[in-house]
Amino acid sequence: MKLYYAETLSPRKACAMAGYLGLPIEYVFVDLRKGEQTRPDYLAINPNGKVPCLVDGDKSIWESDAVICRLAQRAESGLWPQNAQQQIEIMRWFSWNNQHLYRHAGSLYFEYLIKPWVGLGAPEPAKVAEAQGFFRKHAAVLNQHLKGRKWLLGHDMSVADFSVGVTLPYAKSAAMPLDEFPEVQRWHDQLNAIEAWRNPFPVREERAAANA
Structure with a gap:
């Protein structure tokens, strides 16, 4: 592969x-x-x-x-369950994330990380405020869902957790108000305990040379 x-x-x-x-x-x-x-x-x-x-x-x-x-x-x-109902739940969270949390957290990621990376200037305050507002709205839904659940589908981790959580490692650097949502923070802390989650990208020669 x-x-x-x-x-x-x-x-x-x-x-x-x-x-x-x-x-x-x-x-x-x-x-x-x-x-x-x-x-x-x-x-x-x-x-x-x-x-x-x-x-x-x-x-x-x-x-x-x-x-x-x-x-x-x-x-x-x-992580990809055989149970059909769980597969439907995964599809639901994929769709929800792409339309809601990822969409607006991704806007903050773009404003704070991508724009400087490609030389497009500083974050635009109006766009940041709008994205933060939507982040709060959708993170509140996720926060409520996670009460009493270890992972999105319950006791077991799934591909849905990897998908929905992907913006959260950048919460601090992209001004996402993650700390306002304790269940989401707790859930992401569990993901962050996984080495592959914290350091997902393979080491490239260029990066290794730059860090030498």
């Missing part, structure tokens, strides 16, 4: 899942600043020009939630 990634939000969940499961994977870094995601050879495997993308034999799987489900399936892991 080959996992094409960049060190950004959506690939983070795929890399964390692959690392957690210990699957034999060849990681291929896609340099977004050089536009490598728009090269014809990459578009041939993901016509959207996005990361991550998993090439598994003759199958090319794009969209990060599909990628993490495939990885869990390949590892025969309970």
Whole structure:
């Protein structure tokens, strides 16, 4: 298997899942600043020009939630449960996250981390305030759901936890008011106890040289 990634939000969940499961994977870094995601050879495997993308034999799987489900399936892991009702619950949380929490937490991630990275200037206060307002609204829903539950589906961790939690490692640096939601904080602390969650990206030669 080959996992094409960049060190950004959506690939983070795929890399964390692959690392957690210990699957034999060849990681291929896609340099977004050089536009490598728009090269014809990459578009041939993901016509959207996005990361991550998993090439598994003759199958090319794009969209990060599909990628993490495939990885869990390949590892025969309970993170992708066999129970149909639990699978529906996972789909519900994937959809909810993409439309709500990830959407607005991702806006804060863009304002505080991506804009400086690509030279687009400082965060815009109006956009930050709007995104924080929506973050609070949706984090409150998640906070209520997690009361009495260890993980999103109950006692057992699943791919839904890896998906819904992916923005939260950046809460402090992207001004997400996570500390206002103790159940969400507690839940993310559990994820943060996992080494592959804290350090999901493989060490590249360029990064190793820069840190030497």
